Amino acid sequence: MQKTKVFHFYILLFFSVLTLKGQQRVNWISFKQLEDSLTIQPKKVLISFYADWCAYCKKMEKATYSNPKIIALLNKEYYAVKMNAETSDTIYFGDQKFINKQLGKSRNPTHEIPLLLASRKNKKFSLPATVILNKNFTVKQRYFEYISPKKMQEILTKE
Numbered sequence: 001m002q003k004t005k006v007f008h009f010y011i012l013l014f015f016s017v018l019t020l021k022g023q024q025r026v027n028w029i030s031f032k033q034l035e036d037s038l039t040i041q042p043k044k045v046l047i048s049f050y051a052d053w054c055a056y057c058k059k060m061e062k063a064t065y066s067n068p069k070i071i072a073l074l075n076k077e078y079y080a081v082k083m084n085a086e087t088s089d090t091i092y093f094g095d096q097k098f099i100n101k102q103l104g105k106s107r108n109p110t111h112e113i114p115l116l117l118a119s120r121k122n123k124k125f126s127l128p129a130t131v132i133l134n135k136n137f138t139v140k141q142r143y144f145e146y147i148s149p150k151k152m153q154e155i156l157t158k159e
Contacts, residue, residue: 026065027075028082031093031113037079042135046078046156049085049114049129056146057128067149073156085114085127118142 029037036047048065050057064070074080086109091098092114102109110125117139118129130143133154147155 024068024071026051026080026082029042031081031083031091034053034079034081035093038137044078045081045131045133045137046074047081047083047131047133049092049118049127049131050081051086051108051127052082053132059146062145063150064147064149067152070149070152070156073097073153077156083111083113085110085129087111087159118144120144 009139037043038045048060050061055073072105086100088100088103089111091111091113098112100109100118114129115125119125120142125143128144128146130147132141132143133138134140142156143155
């Protein structure tokens with residue numbers, strides 16, 4: 001009888017840990033939610049641009065954005081926006097309309113927003129692209145690479 005109770009306790013504990021682990025996620029928001037949130041409470045912003053075909057984007061999702069320390073930092077100190085750089089969606093932000101002007105013209109059509117926020121002079125847009133903005137929505141840093149959990153923690157605590 002006692003062994004059965006102990007066994008049930010461990011089974012319950014195991015599933016509780018799995019459930020809690022599954023609930024730890026970055027609170028990704030849309031640009032519309034970002035605009036509303038910045039109006040209510042200014043905060044630093046991390047924008048992660050990705051594409052479905054991008055292997056390093058998927059690796060960042062699996063390793064970096066699933067790391068409990070990164071999740072805690074982002075959810076506490078940042079608004080986090082994740083955007084498919086090739087989306088065909090029309091996005092309204094700051095009384096402006098943003099579209100993907102490259103649709104049908106390019107193999108990998110890039111939306112206006114990543115081109116505006118994550119462009120580099122004399123270099124082609126590349127993924128993954130991560131943009132850090134301060135509370136005034138000014139770009140502080142841009143990264144065009146896979147960012148490991150360790151490096152991301154350094155970036156988030158430095159900004």
